[in-house]
Amino acid sequence: MSKASQTIAVGVIGAGGMGGRHARNLHEKIAGAKVVAVMDADGARAQQVAAECDDAQVFTDAHQLIETATVDAVLIASPDRTHAGFVLECLRQQKQVLCEKPLAVTAADAQQIIAAELKLGRKFVQVGFMRHYDPQHVGVKRAIETGKIGRPVLFKGWHRNIAPDPNTTSAEIVTGSTIHDLDSARWLLGEEIEEVYVRGANTNPALGKDVWDLQIVQLTMSGGSLATIEVYVNATYGYEVGVEVVGTQGTALTGFTAPALIRNQLALTQTIEEDWLQRFDLAYITELQQWINSIQHGGQPTGPNTWDGYTSLLAAEACIESIRSGQPQRLEAQARPAFY
Numbered sequence: 520m521s522k523a524s525q526t527i528a529v530g531v532i533g534a535g536g537m538g539g540r541h542a543r544n545l546h547e548k549i550a551g552a553k554v555v556a557v558m559d560a561d562g563a564r565a566q567q568v569a570a571e572c573d574d575a576q577v578f579t580d581a582h583q584l585i586e587t588a589t590v591d592a593v594l595i596a597s598p599d600r601t602h603a604g605f606v607l608e609c610l611r612q613q614k615q616v617l618c619e620k621p622l623a624v625t626a627a628d629a630q631q632i633i634a635a636e637l638k639l640g641r642k643f644v645q646v647g648f649m650r651h652y653d654p655q656h657v658g659v660k661r662a663i664e665t666g667k668i669g670r671p672v673l674f675k676g677w678h679r680n681i682a683p684d685p686n687t688t689s690a691e692i693v694t695g696s697t698i699h700d701l702d703s704a705r706w707l708l709g710e711e712i713e714e715v716y717v718r719g720a721n722t723n724p725a726l727g728k729d730v731w732d733l734q735i736v737q738l739t740m741s742g743g744s745l746a747t748i749e750v751y752v753n754a755t756y757g758y759e760v761g762v763e764v765v766g767t768q769g770t771a772l773t774g775f776t777a778p779a780l781i782r783n784q785l786a787l788t789q790t791i792e793e794d795w796l797q798r799f800d801l802a803y804i805t806e807l808q809q810w811i812n813s814i815q816h817g818g819q820p821t822g823p824n825t826w827d828g829y830t831s832l833l834a835a836e837a838c839i840e841s842i843r844s845g846q847p848q849r850l851e852a853q854a855r856p857a858f859y
């Protein structure tokens with residue numbers, strides 16, 4: 520880290536939809552950060568994003584990027600299957616890392632990251648659960664923390680995508696989409712997930728009739744609260760994510776986020792975002808700025824951590840098992856290390 524300017528030199532791994540957005544945000548919008556390196560399996564994509572970031576250095580090998588002395592911190596936005604290996608390499612190099620969700624593909628892989636971080640005795644890993652930085656979600660969290668709705672007893676979450684990946688599976692919908700909602704339930708209720716039960720339906724036969732593109736997840740939480748999550752990846756009309764937390768003295772609900780109400784032709788209309796890049800535009804920027812600030816000011820991230828990445832994966836695996844068995848699935852009780 521260059522002490523004089525305190526600018527954090529960031530290397531970006533994966534320069535697709537998410538990585539490209541993060542790199543551009545770091546370059547254009549984040550104070551105290553500079554994109555110095557970009558790596559993507561698609562060299563042309565890496566070149567393009569690097570060129571947009573003041574000609575950052577292009578790497579063809581992610582491990583080389585992580586090892587490079589001029590890289591202070593690493594942002595991982597490559598495909599899910601690559602995350603755990605790259606995060607472990609960052610830990611070996613003792614570099615701060617913001618890893619897109621999911622932290623790993625299996626909870627067992629995430630456990631290895633916990634073990635490595637515990638050994639270092641210092642937090643190095645933040646997971647890209649960006650809803651923690653979305654003003655709507657933060658408003659709900661604040662209402663709970665300040666006692667405005669009494670004791671929270673029920674979380675209701677909904678998550679709709681315009682269209683699924685044509686090759687998706689029920690399990691991939693859980694690890695790719697539902698994992699955000701599992702994390703939201705834990706975060707907003709402040710409780711761990713004890714039991715999951717998934718029901719589902721196929722609304723788009725082109726996906727294959729075994730693929731549940733509509734999933735309803737019921738959760739029992741460790742403090743006795745309940746949760747329901749609707750994930751519909753084939754909603755066609757737009758991208759929407761929302762939560763309501765019901766408490767013993769009121770409820771807190773995320774509102775609509777599009778900026779304007781339009782009145783014309785005998786109608787009152789409001790646009791709906793197309794995807795997560797639009798809906799969570801501000802959250803991604805705030806997430807990055809707070810990550811950079813935390814590295815500058817204390818050297819440890821303050822956002823969603825390895826434990827959050829691990830327990831959300833445990834719950835995701837239980838959901839996948841529930842889909843397979845058709846039965847509710849209990850999670851093995853986990854003791855959160857004091858470190859987290």
Ligand SMILES: NC(=O)c1ccc[n+]([C@@H]2O[C@H](COP(=O)([O-])OP(=O)(O)OC[C@H]3O[C@@H](n4cnc5c(N)ncnc54)[C@H](O)[C@@H]3O)[C@@H](O)[C@H]2O)c1
Nearest residue numbers: 533534535536537538559560561596597598599619620647
């Ligand atoms: N937090 C969020 O809201 C959010 C939203 C979308 C995606 N994501 C996550 O971000 C990650 C990237 O998703 P995306 O939508 O940008 O996908 P994408 O397909 O648009 O981009 C992935 C990029 O990784 C590159 N790549 C493939 N293999 C690689 C490797 N071994 N090493 C380095 N690069 C490699 C690809 O060439 C591609 O450019 C995923 O883990 C996904 O789950 C998070």
